[in-house]
Amino acid sequence: MDYPLGPTNVFMKRITATLMLLLLLSAIVRTPVMARSNPPVPEEWTPENAVAYALANNPDTAIARQRIAIARAAVQEANAAFYPRLDLNASYQQTNNPMYSFGNILNQGVFDDTIDFNDPGVTDNLSMNATLSYRLYNGGRDRAGLDAAEAGSTVSRHEMDLVRSELGFAVVKTLFTIIQAQETIVAGEASLEAIEASLQAAQARHEAGDLLKADLLNLEVHRSEARENLIRARHGLELARRAFLNLLGLDHGKVTIAPDCATDQFSPADLSLDQHPELKKLAAAIQSADARVRQAQGGYYPTADAFAGYQVDHGYEFDGSGNSWLAGIKVNFNLFAGRQTEAQVAAAKARLAEQKEYRRKLSLAIGLEVEQARLALEEAKQRVQVTEKMVEQAEESANLSRERFKEGLLLSSELIDVEKRLTDARVRRTHALTAKRIAVADLRRALGLTQFEIAADAGSADAGS
DSSP, X not given: OOXXXXXXXXXXXXXXXXXXXXXXXXXXXXXXXXXXXXXXXXXXXXXXXXXXXXXXXXXXXXXXHHHHHHHHHHHHHHHGGGSOEEEEEEEEEEEOOHHHHHHHHHHHTOOOTTSXXXXXXXXXXXXXXXXXXXXXXXXXXXXXXXXXXXXXXXXXXXXXXXXXXXXXXXXXXHXXXXXXXXXXXXXXXXXXXXXXXXXXHHHHHHHTTOSXXXXXXXXXXXXXXXXXXXXXXXXXXXXXHHHHHHHTTOSSOOOOBOTTOOOOXXXXXXXXXXXXXXXXXXXXXXXXXXXXXXXXXGGGSOEEEEEEEEEEEEETTTTEEEEEEEEEEEEEOOSOSTTHHHHHHHHHHHHHHHHHHHHHHHHHHXXXXXXXXXXXXHHHHHXXXXXXXXXXXXXXXXXXXXXXXXXXXXOHHHXXXXXXXXXXXXXXXXXXXXXXXXXXXXXXXXXXXXXXXXXXXXXXXXXXX
């Protein structure tokens, strides 16, 4: 059996249809959040693929990407001021208040002479209206706000450049530290093997009565020291591997460095600071601060808005309906606000001056940092040359001393000194080579450059996604 639709049922159907429309619009404009997927882990690490992986997976780059997204959203928000605003509203009400009831009767167009002004009775009203508004003028504050937001977006992009530069250097430095630790272990193992061989010769001489017990004990103590140094070197290697995984954004994994990957990077020839991302970031921050000054100065000017609206009213108690429209222009000019605008302008100008001074300070600091990195690179190059010669001499001396010790022409204490000098020379050479590679990477970092072009391209792609 079908029942006739009463006023309440009609109202509920309209409200239900309105809610369904709102839910549909909400589903359309909602942006899905994509889960981040980890890039594949290489079987062997090189400086190039390690830097590229870190730029894709390290939390610092993820944070920088979100800051870029926030800055872009701020630009979009500021740009919304240049578009008209459309608002849709719907409401339903019942009342016996004489003023409101009489207003409902007039809006619905059902007034007649029988209605008592003091007691028009209970009325209801379903009101739906659309309002279109547009700001015509506000002293340039919207334009300045958009300029500030766009400059802020530029700041966030240069922050990503800084993250790429700093993170790339940290990855390269840690990887070369791992290689240094591995080479130190190799030198320590070679030293231990040489001591073991000398100890066997010493044992034979001692049994033959050609070597004192004290000399034999000296060699055994030296072997223990070599074993301790080897244990410390292996511990340092494990710590470097753990730090390397942390930079890659991994909580566990096996670190296998590709053989022959410790190639020297090209040292940058151009040492100018014009393209340094931190200085470019600060230049954009100054532009944003200057726009904020103009935005604050807009408070001295009036605002003007245009608006237009259309309203539909329907009542079920009196079964009436009526339509109405409203349009106009509104101008507002603040004559006095306790010098609020003056204070805002003064604060904005002070922030602008602060940013300019900070740029001057930063320029001096970066210039000093670049010069320190350049000098460190020159020092490392000279150390490599010296230590290469040192190792050659130490190896030749060690070979001669071992033969003399076997023949009984050299004391054990003298042999120990020779072996220590050889191990020290090898370790010094390893440290010098690593210092040179790290110095090149540090010079690139000080200049704000990425370590490898392929890594820079990957980072740019991430930033733009």
